[in-house]
Amino acid sequence: MSNLNEINFIKALLDDIVDKTSVKNITVFEHINDLNILKAIFRYRFGIVSEHTEYVSLKNQKELYSSIVSEVVINIKKGKCVFSYIPYIYKSVIENNAEKQFIFRIERFDGKKYSMRDITRVKKIIDLRMSDYYKLDFENLKDTYSRNLNISASLGKIFAKSIREKEGFKFMMRGLENFFSFDRIRLYKIDESRNSLCGVYSIDRTNRINDISHDVIIMKSGVSTLVDIMLGEDDIVVKNYMVYVPLKIDYRKVGIVVVDNLLSRIKIKTHYIDLLKSFSSLVALAMENIILFEKIQEMSMYDELTKLPLRRYFNQRFQEEFYRASRFNQNLSIIWIDVDYFKEINDSFGHQVGDVVLREISQTIMKTLRKIDFPCRYGGDEIIILLPQSSNDDAYGLAKRLSEEIKKIKIDLSGFDFTKDKNVELTTSMGIASYPTDAKNMDDLLLKADEALYSVKSAGRNGIKRYSELAKEKGNINQGKI
Structure with a gap:
């Protein structure tokens, strides 16, 4: 879901295009490079900007792909539908010049092409307006900073409270998902008695928690990416739409949190990664305390002499x-x-x-x-x-x-x-x-x-x-x- 700042920014841009050209229908895409697809994010119809879901595969459209990579405008006609694709690359001033490629598709349904004059005008408006996109970056950064302060305070309370909760792991997982809204979060803990990495719970965007205790991985190099990361020295590992966060107390690893946006294909933001890294020690401490608390509870349920339940x-x-x-x-x-x-x-x-x-x-x-x-x-x-x-x-x-x-x-x-x-x-x-x-x-x-x-x-x-x-x-x- 896009934030209000971005919706308003894109709406103003598209309104400007419609007011100053003959263009009436526009769809804005983002180029997902590793999947080689265009993912629609906004659509302009009848004076209304709305979030829009549409995917265009570039695998079998070499001409379209070539024009996007080369940042060249291209016209594609399908029956009476004529689409003109106008690429624009934005380099973030906030996230180390990270590139974000937008594709503006202007559309006609009468079989006619837009004139080069219209396309040139549209391109100039896009170039002019998008040069201010960095301001949106700063607005988002300020919002994020404010939100992160709240997250820091709230997550601290969540981790502290999870120690006392009967189902502490579930409470902690819900807290993480509610604040970050990843597609999925998985939690694993080290079982030293079995020399294994054992699944605890996973949670998705719907807040549905699944028991993944069946997922047990031997702590041996080469067996699994998770284990290799646990055996390595990295504090955090980022791979495409996944982030692996080892949980350490002092220098001892007790588990790992894995977050991903594999379904939505939304890139995990740098400040989220930094936030996860900064909170990893708190999560680790909460995890260990929950385990200790459960052991104490378990011990209180068993007779010390016979080892039978009480x-x-x-x-x-x-x-x-x-x-x-x-x-x-x-x-x-x-x-x-x-x-x-x-x-x-x-x-x-x-x-x-x-x-x-x-x-x-x-x-x-x-x-x-x-x-x-x-x-x-x-x-x-x-x-x-x-x-x-x-x-x-x-x-x-x-x-x-x-x-x-x-x-x-x-x-x-x-x-x-x-x-x-x-x-x-x-x-x-x-x-x-x-x-x-x-x-x-x-x-x-x-x-x-x-x-x-x-x-x-x-x-x-x-x-x-x-x-x-x-x-x-x-x-x-x-x-x-x-």
């Missing part, structure tokens, strides 16, 4: 999985595990051995589960396992395997002050309940699994009970059959 994390995940199961008519099962005689283990061997027992059992559970299963230390020696997309029979089969694996655990007491004849034999009690066969809501599902567990403990421990079996036994008792 109860509050389980409650969150349970809600999500139950909603999914009810919406898509899927099974969901729970295994509630209690370590048999855990209090006696602590009393006999001490809490240090008790800690080892919990840690070994937790590791055994983690090794046995699928990726989608979710175990949690629910409290004390109780562990609950959430089993998405698992029937009651699936849960029972897993419980049997876990029970046998836990019995195989050998606790090494050699590091403790005990007599040799003492050993720790581990068994567990487990209760199973499933949705939708045993319960229709979350609270009932937990309650039924707990009831099944209590039944095992009441019967002497070291066993597995399904709630469906317990319900059947209760039914038989109520009917006087037991």
Whole structure:
């Protein structure tokens, strides 16, 4: 979108042409040299200047291309349409003499050509008016300077606030896009544990954010342009309509921001590049703080001893999985595990051995589960396992395997002050309940699994009970059959 200063400038120029010549229809193009096309930016029709979208390919129009490169006027006739193309090159006094080539196409639709007198007049008006285009550059520069001051203050606040936001990365990406309006912004972070550059998010002009965590690139020279830039020494790299901004804290690179205008083919302005460079350290700091904050949040969700998720994390995940199961008519099962005689283990061997027992059992559970299963230390020696997309029979089969694996655990007491004849034999009690066969809501599902567990403990421990079996036994008792 062109700014108001440029619209008014072009309108005044085109009004002047129409007033002083017989020309009534004009389209203004910009030459996109690397694509070899003309991109329309304004059109004059019926006394109104409007922004206009039209593209003219020069690939198969050698005569037109030659005239534009040579800055020579050319007439092209197509039926009753006669177009005269008048090139003009402007060298910016602001951006190191950067060239911008305009093409003024004057148009007739009666099959007649404009006279050389008209074309000469139009060219003189263009030359005269466009000689003042530098003033527009200065106006834009002043506007940009003022805007950059606001951007500097606002982005600083955004980066500071993003540290505290639950979804800090998204907040930061929206802030960058709202101020710069690039076609796309991508954010990558370095994962040192995997020696990789990992995608975080991308955002486009519509403010739509996409998760790009699937984009993982090994940090090896020659694998990717992104990685080569990260391994290089440059503070910023500009390639056509793309800008790569490595994010550094001191001399350590933590990620990279990639911005582009590949769709619009709008050249990224020099002062935007400078602004991105000046803010790269702030973005890097915000990124690292977000990562640290997320790690702290994650650590607070896990039990330090067993490395299993804690109860509050389980409650969150349970809600999500139950909603999914009810919406898509899927099974969901729970295994509630209690370590048999855990209090006696602590009393006999001490809490240090008790800690080892919990840690070994937790590791055994983690090794046995699928990726989608979710175990949690629910409290004390109780562990609950959430089993998405698992029937009651699936849960029972897993419980049997876990029970046998836990019995195989050998606790090494050699590091403790005990007599040799003492050993720790581990068994567990487990209760199973499933949705939708045993319960229709979350609270009932937990309650039924707990009831099944209590039944095992009441019967002497070291066993597995399904709630469906317990319900059947209760039914038989109520009917006087037991």
